[in-house]
Amino acid sequence: MPRVKKPAKVKEPIRLRMKELANGNKSLYLDIYRDGKRTYEYLKMYLIPETDNNARVRNQTTMAAANAIKSKRIIQLTNGEAGIETREKVFLLDWMETYKENQAKRGKKDGNQIQVTIRILKNYAGERVTMDQIDKAFCQEYIDYLLTEYRPKGKQVSNFTLHTYYRILNGALNAAVRAEIIKVNPFTKINNSDKIRLPESKRSYMTIEEVRALIAAPMKNEAVKQAYLFSCFCGLRISDIISLKWKDVFVDRGQYRLAVSMQKTKEPIYLPLSPEALKWMPERGEKTSEDHVFDLPSPTMINTLLKPWAKAAGIDKRFSFHTSRHTFA
Known part of the structure; x- marks a missing residue:
């Protein structure tokens, strides 16, 4: 009697797997293998030690939800290969790579920060x-990940740095809204108290006695x-002082003023000059309006000379050219 061949077992393109964590929980993720390429999608769903019936029921619910996501991904993958995808x-x-390129075209120098993000x-x-999978839960869990799990080389990261990585994603999602890729930035749905906030900065400035010194x-x-x-x-900022020309200095009804377009904000301002400020302007001499x-030397050399x-x-406090603006304020 001939042997009946068993039907070949079809390998699933997506498998649900779990990773043991140090605290005893198991992190669930999807192992996706297609066209010779393997990728992973971490679901941010966890199985807990089954110490009682409540834990078992909770794990069953978690597994059911994870398998539902897995099934959805398989359908999405299959439909995409069959040309059924509707959008x-x-x-x-x-999109993050596109955002990085667009930022560079705009002259922004945050490419390294975007790459780390x-x-x-x-x-x-x-x-x-x-x-289309980016929602409020994704964004909130991203913040939680930065605050609790992100430890490059096992080192603690400052809130200033974490805020940068939050800000980068937030900016990319705002750009996606403008490009009509998504309808709304989900970060706008999160309370400010739940976002990563910058610690209050302590601005260094010179006292009157220190200015005299x-x-x-x-x-x-x-x-x-x-x-x-x-x-x-x-x-004025150092960049605005470096670019300041004599044509920008004028007298209006006996009051000396500067007409400058701020390097940082590009906003034109008409700044009145006090007698104390005028004291520290050099003599014009034979200089033309375009001089x-x-x-001044380069900004780097300026700060080197200041120390x-x-x-x-x-003066032994933090000292740079920017403290002059804080002193004025």
Whole structure:
């Protein structure tokens, strides 16, 4: 009697697997293998030790939910291969790469921060999360992941750094709304108290006595000294002082003013100059309207020159050109 062949077992393209955690729980994730490529989707769902009946019931509910997600992913995968997909899917990681490129085109210098955020998102949610799967729960759990699980090389990360990775994803989702990829940024549905907040910064500034000490102390570059003290009495940023030209200085009804377009905000302002500020402006001499008011080295060299000047004035607090703006404020 001929042997009846058993039907070949069809391998599922997506399998539900679990990973043992240090606290005894098991993290559930999907192992997705298609076209010779393996990816993982972590479900942020956990099985707990079955110490009692409640734990067993809870695990059964969790497994049922995880299997439902698995089935949904298999259907999505199959429909996509059959050409049944009704709308184009945009993967989160692909959109993050596009966002990084767009930021670079706009002249933004946050490419490295975006790249780190992409790595974090890959570890947090895997590679196959699509933009239509980004909801309030995803965003809240991303925040929780940053606060409780993200430990590069086992090191604690400051809130300033964590806030950056929250801000990057938030900005990318805002851009996705503008591009009509998603309808709303789910971060807007989360209470501010549940978001990552920056700790209050302690701004360093000079007291009147310290400004007097700086005036009295010798400085290797007189133009840098003048520029710093000028900023103390008018509040201009270093970038705006470096770009300041004599054509920007004018007199309006006896009042000296500056007409400048702020380098950071691009907003034009008409800034009145006090007698103290005017004291630290160099003489114009033979300079034309297109010449710079201050003949200054690079910003890096300026801050290098400031340190020995502060030391000569007996100042040991945090000191940079930006403290002049805080002093004015």
